[in-house]
Amino acid sequence: MTLAVIGAGAWGTALALAAARAEQSVRLWARDGTQVQAMRETGENAKALPGVPLGSAILPTADLSEALSDAEAVLVVVPAQTLRQVLPQLAPHLAPLIPLVLCAKGIERDTGLLPSDIARETTANPLLSLSGPSFAADVGRGLPTAVVVGAQDEALAGEIARFMSSGSFRCYSNGDLRGVEAGGALKNVFALAAGAAAGAGLGASAQAALVTRGFVELRRLATRLGANPETIMGLSGLGDLLLTCSSAQSRNFAYGLALGRGESREGLKLAEGVPTAGIAAHLAVQHGIEAPIINAVTEILAGRLTIGDAVEALMTRPLKSEDI
Numbered sequence: 480m481t482l483a484v485i486g487a488g489a490w491g492t493a494l495a496l497a498a499a500r501a502e503q504s505v506r507l508w509a510r511d512g513t514q515v516q517a518m519r520e521t522g523e524n525a526k527a528l529p530g531v532p533l534g535s536a537i538l539p540t541a542d543l544s545e546a547l548s549d550a551e552a553v554l555v556v557v558p559a560q561t562l563r564q565v566l567p568q569l570a571p572h573l574a575p576l577i578p579l580v581l582c583a584k585g586i587e588r589d590t591g592l593l594p595s596d597i598a599r600e601t602t603a604n605p606l607l608s609l610s611g612p613s614f615a616a617d618v619g620r621g622l623p624t625a626v627v628v629g630a631q632d633e634a635l636a637g638e639i640a641r642f643m644s645s646g647s648f649r650c651y652s653n654g655d656l657r658g659v660e661a662g663g664a665l666k667n668v669f670a671l672a673a674g675a676a677a678g679a680g681l682g683a684s685a686q687a688a689l690v691t692r693g694f695v696e697l698r699r700l701a702t703r704l705g706a707n708p709e710t711i712m713g714l715s716g717l718g719d720l721l722l723t724c725s726s727a728q729s730r731n732f733a734y735g736l737a738l739g740r741g742e743s744r745e746g747l748k749l750a751e752g753v754p755t756a757g758i759a760a761h762l763a764v765q766h767g768i769e770a771p772i773i774n775a776v777t778e779i780l781a782g783r784l785t786i787g788d789a790v791e792a793l794m795t796r797p798l799k800s801e802d803i
């Protein structure tokens with residue numbers, strides 16, 4: 480099978496490597512011609528995932544037509560906030576039935592839309608979401624990783640999962656597209672919270688409380704956004720929450736860590752939870768859901784609340800039943 484990967488950042492490159500290990504032929508598209516030239520010359524993506532040879536099954540290209548003309552499936556791996564700009568560029572090169580696998584983890588800041596909602600505005604092609612606990616560096620090195628591919632048509636999700644899977648990359652399928660994408664989008668907000676708690680030295684007990692109560696908020700909000708609550712118990716939900724709330728390898732956790740330590744966040748890598756937090760807080764209000772941790776993260780990011788005040792506010796909320 481020939482796959483196109485749109486976006487040669489860390490995750491796009493790692494997914495291209497995963498597909499190549501699954502013996503697929505891959506076109507890896509980047510908008511930056513200089514980066515493509517360097518990848519072709521050196522055989523690695525030094526900008527985004529250094530030290531991992533791309534191999535001969537991956538063809539880097541800056542030409543969308545070359546990337547897409549013979550693609551049988553397309554993985555879209557650019558940040559959530561850029562999907563509205565990138566997706567229409569693909570449309571002229573895509574045959575109608577080519578599946579689009581959306582890999583961004585975020586909610587569009589200005590609209591509250593998940594990636595598949597944004598895509599649906601510009602394409603009638605079948606849509607899928609790939610999500611779950613998976614650091615690009617781990618996948619790039621071929622370390623064992625499990626993810627989930629979601630689509631309304633679970634047979635199609637299964638087909639893509641089979642094409643992407645190898646001895647080191649195990650893809651499950653799920654018929655709940657919304658659940659798969661909502662889990663991945665929302666967990667980033669709690670990774671920010673967990674990082675901030677670690678940076679502020681709040682201790683391991685606070686971390687566990689944040690992750691557990693964060694999971695309750697995640698499941699509540701994701702369910703209101705159309706997810707099956709059982710999906711949130713899986714890889715794209717609980718799985719990704721556990722990974723990114725416990726490791727500074729997560730860029731969202733690392734961003735929170737800097738926030739908690741009172742350090743500058745300038746120059747840090749992409750943290751999708753930052754644009755997602757405020758809109759998630761807004762969606763929670765719209766759906767009448769209590770989301771004190773999402774609110775606290777939003778207020779801290781906006782500079783309207785200190786971490787100390789957030790802790791006090793969370794700890795002095797009225798006592799209640801542990802509604803999970």
Ligand SMILES: NC(=O)C1=CN([C@@H]2O[C@H](COP(=O)(O)OP(=O)(O)OC[C@H]3O[C@@H](n4cnc5c(N)ncnc54)[C@H](OP(=O)(O)O)[C@@H]3O)[C@@H](O)[C@H]2O)C=CC1
Nearest residue numbers: 486487488489490491510557558559561583584614615749
């Ligand atoms: N890294 C990881 O471990 C994982 C990441 N993800 C998700 O994957 C998505 C991408 O993350 P990741 O690859 O790590 O991020 P990176 O910051 O490493 O890469 C982002 C890529 O998107 C490209 N890009 C950004 N804006 C545009 C645009 N307007 N048009 C075309 N290309 C654009 C960038 O190009 P340029 O370099 O030219 O700016 C870059 O190649 C995020 O939603 C993230 O949450 C999911 C699972 C794991």
Ligand SMILES: O=C(CO)COP(=O)(O)O
Nearest residue numbers: 611612613614729730731
């Ligand atoms: O989504 C991820 C792992 O599953 C990557 O998390 P970060 O974007 O926080 O690094």
